[in-house]
Amino acid sequence: xxxxxxxxxxxxxxxxxxxxxxxxxxxxxxxxxxxxxxxxxxxxxxxxxxxxxxxxxxxxxxxxxxxxxxxxxxxxxxxxxxxxxxxxxxxxxxxxxxxxxxxxxxxxxxxxxxxxxxxxxxxxxxxxxxxxxxxxxxxxxxxxxxxxxxxxxxxxxxxxxxxxxxxxxxxxxxxxxxxxxxxxxxxxxxxxxxxxxxxxxxxxxxxxxxxxxxxxxxxxxxxxxxxxxxxxxxxxxxxxxxxxxxxxxxxxxxxxxxxxxxxxxxxxxxxxxxxxxxxxxxxxxxxxxxxxxxxxxxxxxxxxxxxxxxxxxxxxxxxxxxxxxxxxxxxxxxxxxxxxxxxxxxxxxxxxxxxxxxxxxxxxxxxxxxxxxxxxxxxxxxxxxxxxxxxxxxxxxxxxxxxxxxxxxxxxxxxxxxxxxxxxxxxxxxxxxxxxxxxxxxxxxxxxxxxxxxxxxxxxxxxxxxxxxxxxxxxxxxxxxxxxxxxxxxxxxxxxxxxxxxxxxxxxxxxx
RNA sequence: GGCGCAUUCGUCUAGCGGCCUAGGACAUCGCCCUCUCAAGGCGGAGAUCACGGGUUCGAAUCCCGUAUGCGCUACCA
Numbered sequence: 318x319x320x321x322x323x324x325x326x327x328x329x330x331x332x333x334x335x336x337x338x339x340x341x342x343x344x345x346x347x348x349x350x351x352x353x354x355x356x357x358x359x360x361x362x363x364x365x366x367x368x369x370x371x372x373x374x375x376x377x378x379x380x381x382x383x384x385x386x387x388x389x390x391x392x393x394x395x396x397x398x399x400x401x402x403x404x405x406x407x408x409x410x411x412x413x414x415x416x417x418x419x420x421x422x423x424x425x426x427x428x429x430x431x432x433x434x435x436x437x438x439x440x441x442x443x444x445x446x447x448x449x450x451x452x453x454x455x456x457x458x459x460x461x462x463x464x465x466x467x468x469x470x471x472x473x474x475x476x477x478x479x480x481x482x483x484x485x486x487x488x489x490x491x492x493x494x495x496x497x498x499x500x501x502x503x504x505x506x507x508x509x510x511x512x513x514x515x516x517x518x519x520x521x522x523x524x525x526x527x528x529x530x531x532x533x534x535x536x537x538x539x540x541x542x543x544x545x546x547x548x549x550x551x552x553x554x555x556x557x558x559x560x561x562x563x564x565x566x567x568x569x570x571x572x573x574x575x576x577x578x579x580x581x582x583x584x585x586x587x588x589x590x591x592x593x594x595x596x597x598x599x600x601x602x603x604x605x606x607x608x609x610x611x612x613x614x615x616x617x618x619x620x621x622x623x624x625x626x627x628x629x630x631x632x633x634x635x636x637x638x639x640x641x642x643x644x645x646x647x648x649x650x651x652x653x654x655x656x657x658x659x660x661x662x663x664x665x666x667x668x669x670x671x672x673x674x675x676x677x678x679x680x681x682x683x684x685x686x687x688x689x690x691x692x693x694x695x696x697x698x699x700x701x702x703x704x705x706x707x708x709x710x711x712x713x714x715x716x717x718x719x720x721x722x723x724x725x726x727x728x729x730x731x732x733x734x735x736x737x738x739x740x741x742x743x744x745x746x747x748x749x750x751x752x753x754x755x756x757x758x759x760x761x762x763x764x765x766x767x768x769x770x771x772x773x774x775x776x777x778x779x780x781x782x783x784x785x786x787x788x789x790x791x792x793x794x795x796x797x798x799x800x801x802x803x804x805x806x807x808x809x810x811x812x813x814x815x816x817x818x819x820x821x822x823x824x825x826x827x828x829x
Numbered sequence: 830g831g832c833g834c835a836u837u838c839g840u841c842u843a844g845c846g847g848c849c850u851a852g853g854a855c856a857u858c859g860c861c862c863u864c865u866c867a868a869g870g871c872g873g874a875g876a877u878c879a880c881g882g883g884u885u886c887g888a889a890u891c892c893c894g895u896a897u898g899c900g901c902u903a904c905c906a
Contacts, residue, residue, distance in 0.1 A: 624843035
């Protein structure tokens with residue numbers, strides 16, 4: 318392998334190292350499948366926890382009940398299990414800070430919303446969605462520069478408030494953003510990001526259904542779960558971070574360390590999203606990417622080890638990961654580089670391991686990319702190993718195994734006589750070459766590549782052919798293809814009887 | 830529109846004031862190896878460090894503008 322592998326200890330052992338205990342969380346909302354962008358964020362968080370002996374938690378932010386997809390959590394966990402980055406605390410494993418589903422923590426949010434109101438940091442708003450819509454329309458018509466909630470309910474008199482309550486009107490709880498001054502988000506990666514309070518909205522914290530929005534749920538849970546570093550995508554969350562800072566301040570809580578990661582962009586330079594056709598992570602599993610390769614690739618999309626290392630084991634990453642080597646700009650996903658890296662990992666596998674891992678891909682139904690259904694399952698593992706050993710260095714994914722190796726498993730080859738006749742050859746010369754080859758092969762004392770190669774080369778010489786001119790028709794006869802692993806190894810694995818049969822069949826085709 | 834963030838080869842990145850006539854990797858091109866395809870080896874092309882001003886003896890690195898891109902601007906996250 319030419320690519321450099323990490324060897325020595327990280328150059329800056331403790332630069333950017335946290336001073337207190339690390340507790341970090343991945344907090345997705347189960348509104349669909351996770352694409353690699355989400356998993357990349359998760360990998361950063363997981364690596365960070367591992368590097369500094371911290372805890373890695375998973376919290377499900379399922380407060381948007383209308384968009385919640387029931388299978389999402391299971392799929393997410395399948396992905397985490399596949400990548401082997403399971404959380405220390407979370408659904409299923411549990412933990413001392415549970416429950417880890419926000420919908421199961423509803424009472425907490427109501428309590429803290431009231432607490433915030435009592436502290437003057439929030440208020441109940443009785444405006445109906447209809448009024449809000451009208452207000453927006455009206456503001457737009459007036460050409461207001463930045464339309465936002467007009468704070469009508471913030472200034473209700475106690476009597477008016479009483480009236481709304483007495484009528485039992487539904488309400489939301491809004492953050493009472495200070496009208497003046499600035500709020501600064503001390504982001505670990507970008508430094509101080511300053512926001513004018515007058516640009517901020519009185520965002521909804523608690524919805525009329527009693528569930529919190531992200532702004533409340535995230536803050537309350539991060540505090541209660543003693544999250545040390547609030548880690549999330551910058552593109553979507555940095556703009557509302559001042560709201561969260563304000564909420565911590567109103568509660569009188571100590572701020573966590575804010576870390577806003579860069580996000581992954583699609584080939585259109587837009588943030589990866591389901592809507593824009595990003596693939597779910599299960600896609601990469603189905604295609605036969607190795608989880609360790611995907612992790613390696615994803616970790617290096619936005620983080621670097623040094624100026625030249627691109628192949629790193631999990632252990633090396635866990636030892637070296639640090640936030641100060643994170644890049645700050647969003648990165649475009651490059652499928653070609655992933656493919657290359659997967660090939661690197663496949664080549665590094667022992668043959669046994671490769672066979673073990675490729676087996677499910679070979680044995681799955683033909684319609685899903687497996688070997689022809691006519692091939693008997695289960696496959697002979699030892700034979701699969703011998704076959705894969707020949708294809709290993711040209712495989713980029715495990716999913717390719719079946720189509721690359723079909724001819725090792727079935728005698729049903731599809732090619733015509735013309736395909737046997739290579740450049741500089743004609744029908745008669747080809748027939749002669751194959752007939753003489755057959756003779757050589759039949760008489761061989763053994764059927765190892767090393768045994769068959771010398772006499773076949775001698776034969777080519779005798780026939781006045783360049784080696785390739787003889788080997789090409791043999792390759793076609795034996796594999797039905799113009800491209801295959803080395804001829805002699807291929808014939809060795811196929812075995813004498815199968816090889817001879819195939820050469821005879823080729824001769825028959827030429828007789829037709 | 831307002832606000833925020835970002836900006837080094839096509840792509841991912843190294844670089845945190847002099848080591849940079851900018852390093853590595855993917856992709857690409859050529860050569861070598863060679864029974865095909867790969868893998869591997871060697872080499873090439875590819876970045877006026879978005880642009881314009883400063884600061885400094887000296888800037889890709891610090892500051893200020895501009896441009897471009899992306900994101901946010903919901904009782905979604």
